[in-house]
Amino acid sequence: MAVGFALLILTGAVLLTLPISASDGKSVGFLDALFTSTSAVCVTGLVVVDTGTRYSLFGQIVIMCLIQMGGLGIMTMTTTVFLLLGKKITLRERMVMQEALNQSTLSGLVKLSRNILITTLIFEGTGAALLALRFSQIYGPTRGIYYGIFHAVSAFNNAGFDVIGNFKSLTQFAEDPLINCVIMGLIIFGGLGFSVIQDIIARKKFKHFSLHSKVVIVTTLLLLVSGFLAFYAIERSNPYTLGGLSRKGKILAAAFQSVTPRTAGFNTISITDLKMPSKYLTILLMYIGASPASTGGGIKTSTFAVIIMMIYTILVSKEDVEISGRRIPYDNIFKAAVIGVIALLLIFTSSFILTITENTDFMSILFETTSAFGTVGLSLGLTPNLTDIGKVVIILTMFAGRVGPLTLAMALGGRTNKAMIRFPEERVLVG
Amino acid sequence: MAVGFALLILTGAVLLTLPISASDGKSVGFLDALFTSTSAVCVTGLVVVDTGTRYSLFGQIVIMCLIQMGGLGIMTMTTTVFLLLGKKITLRERMVMQEALNQSTLSGLVKLSRNILITTLIFEGTGAALLALRFSQIYGPTRGIYYGIFHAVSAFNNAGFDVIGNFKSLTQFAEDPLINCVIMGLIIFGGLGFSVIQDIIARKKFKHFSLHSKVVIVTTLLLLVSGFLAFYAIERSNPYTLGGLSRKGKILAAAFQSVTPRTAGFNTISITDLKMPSKYLTILLMYIGASPASTGGGIKTSTFAVIIMMIYTILVSKEDVEISGRRIPYDNIFKAAVIGVIALLLIFTSSFILTITENTDFMSILFETTSAFGTVGLSLGLTPNLTDIGKVVIILTMFAGRVGPLTLAMALGGRTNKAMIRFPEERVLVG
Numbered sequence: 001m002a003v004g005f006a007l008l009i010l011t012g013a014v015l016l017t018l019p020i021s022a023s024d025g026k027s028v029g030f031l032d033a034l035f036t037s038t039s040a041v042c043v044t045g046l047v048v049v050d051t052g053t054r055y056s057l058f059g060q061i062v063i064m065c066l067i068q069m070g071g072l073g074i075m076t077m078t079t080t081v082f083l084l085l086g087k088k089i090t091l092r093e094r095m096v097m098q099e100a101l102n103q104s105t106l107s108g109l110v111k112l113s114r115n116i117l118i119t120t121l122i123f124e125g126t127g128a129a130l131l132a133l134r135f136s137q138i139y140g141p142t143r144g145i146y147y148g149i150f151h152a153v154s155a156f157n158n159a160g161f162d163v164i165g166n167f168k169s170l171t172q173f174a175e176d177p178l179i180n181c182v183i184m185g186l187i188i189f190g191g192l193g194f195s196v197i198q199d200i201i202a203r204k205k206f207k208h209f210s211l212h213s214k215v216v217i218v219t220t221l222l223l224l225v226s227g228f229l230a231f232y233a234i235e236r237s238n239p240y241t242l243g244g245l246s247r248k249g250k251i252l253a254a255a256f257q258s259v260t261p262r263t264a265g266f267n268t269i270s271i272t273d274l275k276m277p278s279k280y281l282t283i284l285l286m287y288i289g290a291s292p293a294s295t296g297g298g299i300k301t302s303t304f305a306v307i308i309m310m311i312y313t314i315l316v317s318k319e320d321v322e323i324s325g326r327r328i329p330y331d332n333i334f335k336a337a338v339i340g341v342i343a344l345l346l347i348f349t350s351s352f353i354l355t356i357t358e359n360t361d362f363m364s365i366l367f368e369t370t371s372a373f374g375t376v377g378l379s380l381g382l383t384p385n386l387t388d389i390g391k392v393v394i395i396l397t398m399f400a401g402r403v404g405p406l407t408l409a410m411a412l413g414g415r416t417n418k419a420m421i422r423f424p425e426e427r428v429l430v431g
Numbered sequence: 432m433a434v435g436f437a438l439l440i441l442t443g444a445v446l447l448t449l450p451i452s453a454s455d456g457k458s459v460g461f462l463d464a465l466f467t468s469t470s471a472v473c474v475t476g477l478v479v480v481d482t483g484t485r486y487s488l489f490g491q492i493v494i495m496c497l498i499q500m501g502g503l504g505i506m507t508m509t510t511t512v513f514l515l516l517g518k519k520i521t522l523r524e525r526m527v528m529q530e531a532l533n534q535s536t537l538s539g540l541v542k543l544s545r546n547i548l549i550t551t552l553i554f555e556g557t558g559a560a561l562l563a564l565r566f567s568q569i570y571g572p573t574r575g576i577y578y579g580i581f582h583a584v585s586a587f588n589n590a591g592f593d594v595i596g597n598f599k600s601l602t603q604f605a606e607d608p609l610i611n612c613v614i615m616g617l618i619i620f621g622g623l624g625f626s627v628i629q630d631i632i633a634r635k636k637f638k639h640f641s642l643h644s645k646v647v648i649v650t651t652l653l654l655l656v657s658g659f660l661a662f663y664a665i666e667r668s669n670p671y672t673l674g675g676l677s678r679k680g681k682i683l684a685a686a687f688q689s690v691t692p693r694t695a696g697f698n699t700i701s702i703t704d705l706k707m708p709s710k711y712l713t714i715l716l717m718y719i720g721a722s723p724a725s726t727g728g729g730i731k732t733s734t735f736a737v738i739i740m741m742i743y744t745i746l747v748s749k750e751d752v753e754i755s756g757r758r759i760p761y762d763n764i765f766k767a768a769v770i771g772v773i774a775l776l777l778i779f780t781s782s783f784i785l786t787i788t789e790n791t792d793f794m795s796i797l798f799e800t801t802s803a804f805g806t807v808g809l810s811l812g813l814t815p816n817l818t819d820i821g822k823v824v825i826i827l828t829m830f831a832g833r834v835g836p837l838t839l840a841m842a843l844g845g846r847t848n849k850a851m852i853r854f855p856e857e858r859v860l861v862g
């Protein structure tokens with residue numbers, strides 16, 4: 001699986017190294033092409049060169065295809081892995097997926113992939129059409145349609161790449177309701193995960209949803225609302241971000257800022273000019289990320305929710321971790337804790353190396369590393385100025401952040417044999 | 432228990448507010464006195480005013496007594512809690528403590544406390560005598576003996592308070608082998624925890640130690656050695672820290688720098704002038720901290736070790752977390768994970784508030800908050816310049832970092848009743 005991703009990245013890197021991929025016919029060089037390709041396949045969106053101006057139309061379409069393959073690939077594979085490796089969600093969840101499971105594995109897989117593909121195309125198609133309406137008014141029909149398609153693909157796959165130019169992302173559309181709402185919608189649905197979208201379509205009523213869908217939806221809503229309120233409160237009077245906008249613009253931009261760290265990576269206001277608490281909060285949101293079996297990254301909303309419920313359970317001296325009348329199994333809780341800690345160790349290791357190789361402030365380093373791990377793509381401006389070692393570190397972090405959790409899930413899925421001989425128990429004092 | 436600590440802190444604060452406690456006869460004010468008292472009782476060592484110059488001899492002795500009571504209190508209480516609340520280490524461990532346990536609870540407690548007191552006095556007495564030898568050469572006999580006692584108490588209790596003056600800590604003794612070695616020895620033994628010291632004295636041979644003692648000793652050694660190597664490598668050529676020292680001085684200072692974040696808080700080189708990777712590494716070491724049932728803080732070496740072994744177990748697809756031929760029980764692993772995460776949430780919350788209230792860089796804020804949580808006392812210089820809200824936040828963080836883990840341990844110790852009705856299991860996808 002990791003090998004497949006690596007091959008796709010390498011192919012992309014070779015294509016992007018070609019002179020035909022560059023806007024001025026001069027190759028961007030292999031390291032920068034590798035960085036771009038990794039960022040696209042891992043749907044991260046961190047860029048060392050500006051996508052809109054440095055790459056030709058050919059290069060941009062290569063990037064769009066890499067995003068689509070990376071996004072679809074991860075969504076299909078995670079959904080498959082969770083279904084096939086015995087990590088089924090519940091009997092209920094399985095019933096929704098029964099088309100895919102009641103048949104032979106291969107044909108079931110084909111059906112599942114087709115369903116995911118169709119869902120993706122419906123969302124991206126609708127999004128692209130709506131975006132094209134607006135972009136056509138600004139850039140004319142041809143460019144408008146192309147921009148519509150590119151940004152719809154980039155948004156639904158939580159890639160965060162843009163072709164507007166000059167590293168500006170969507171800042172000039174900060175007050176545009178249509179573009180903001182469409183992009184936010186695509187990001188949110190892309191980040192919910194296929195099984196949750198299926199649940200919403202098939203069951204309609206919240207109380208009939210699987211526990212997983214309930215946890216994902218509630219956690220996502222809580223994060224979005226609290227993020228919005230916090231960004232609005234902190235940045236309202238900051239002249240470099242929300243301060244200069246109209247009342248409506250302030251609300252739109254604060255909402256967008258709470259959506260994008262999970263884990264889209266577009267921005268409508270200047271990330272560099274955010275106040276320190278906002279940057280810090282963004283780091284936390286990027287770490288948490290989107291939901292499992294989606295196009296987004298991070299440790300995932302459900303992982304975060306299980307960890308929080310684990311703490312709550314311990315604090316109120318309860319025996320079981322219970323959510324919505326269901327008990328979460330021990331191995332499930334463990335896995336959540338392990339994913340949370342491994343993510344932290346990865347972020348620590350990468351940012352530790354960057355504190356040695358890069359000459360910048362600590363916040364920028366931690367922000368950029370978390371962004372790379374969570375495949376977010378937001379940046380305080382460090383990425384375009386990275387040293388070569390720094391680029392390699394960020395490339396590896398993006399890759400680990402993308403394929404790491406899935407590989408872990410696969411490894412954990414296979415754990416069924418109990419050890420024959422177990423050692424005697426002995427406890428150590430902790431805390 | 433938390434109430435006892437709070438009362439001690441308040442009493443200390445009132446005493447330190449008295450004009451007689453200040454060197455110039457003018458009260459330091461209640462907030463600063465409260466800060467100092469909290470810092471002393473929680474054996475943290477963060478200071479808003481300089482201990483050596485701002486407080487009178489009376490004030491300094493009050494501080495020394497607060498340190499001693501805080502340190503002894505926490506050591507006795509944690510050891511007791513772990514023994515009495517069923518969180519016994521093992522049958523073996525119990526045998527070491529059998530004097531204390533074979534009798535009635537009350538008289539057992541008295542014996543245990545006496546053993547801890549005697550151990551403390553032996554270490555502090557020896558340390559004070561050795562330090563006084565050297566300090567007398569510099570400051571004359573009276574002051575030398577006083578300095579010896581104060582700094583031995585401060586070191587064994589991992590308090591990090593000094594009376595050298597002008598926030599300089601032990602920087603002028605960076606190359607003094609006697610002072611360095613005595614202080615390092617006191618810090619390390621104070622941070623090992625009473626049960627480990629007992630184990631070393633009673634059993635002598637490593638292979639006969641309890642699992643807990645083995646884990647603590649190995650983790651401590653690994654952290655010390657890797658910290659030493661890292662600091663030496665990073666700071667060797669930094670003219671503001673190790674660069675200006677002799678070869679011997681470099682080794683001494685790098686060693687001291689790896690010992691002090693666990694969680695003593697003295698410094699022999701300028702912490703502010705450390706390179707960024709060293710500061711970052713110091714934050715990690717402060718977060719990990721010392722060992723349970725000791726005078727040190729942090730999440731504890733054994734907690735860290737269990738978390739690392741949990742990750743290793745998952746990565747190699749094993750069923751049980753095994754250390755040295757022993758299996759760690761599930762609830763033990765959980766508790767370690769919960770402590771690790773709660774600590775992070777606490778540090779995040781405190782530092783988030785400080786990014787709003789304080790006007791400084793992110794590294795300083797994260798460093799100071801972790802130092803307060805781990806009751807370390809190292810500082811990048813933010814503490815003396817804190818706003819009033821900032822002081823309150825740090826006071827609460829020190830308090831939570833000190834009594835939090837113990838309160839948690841007590842709460843967990845009582846968890847014996849299984850819930851009568853359990854909810855059905857249902858899993859959520861994580862990662």
Ligand SMILES: [K+]
Nearest residue numbers: 044159264376
């Ligand atoms: K992204």
Ligand SMILES: [K+]
Nearest residue numbers: 475589590807
């Ligand atoms: K300390």
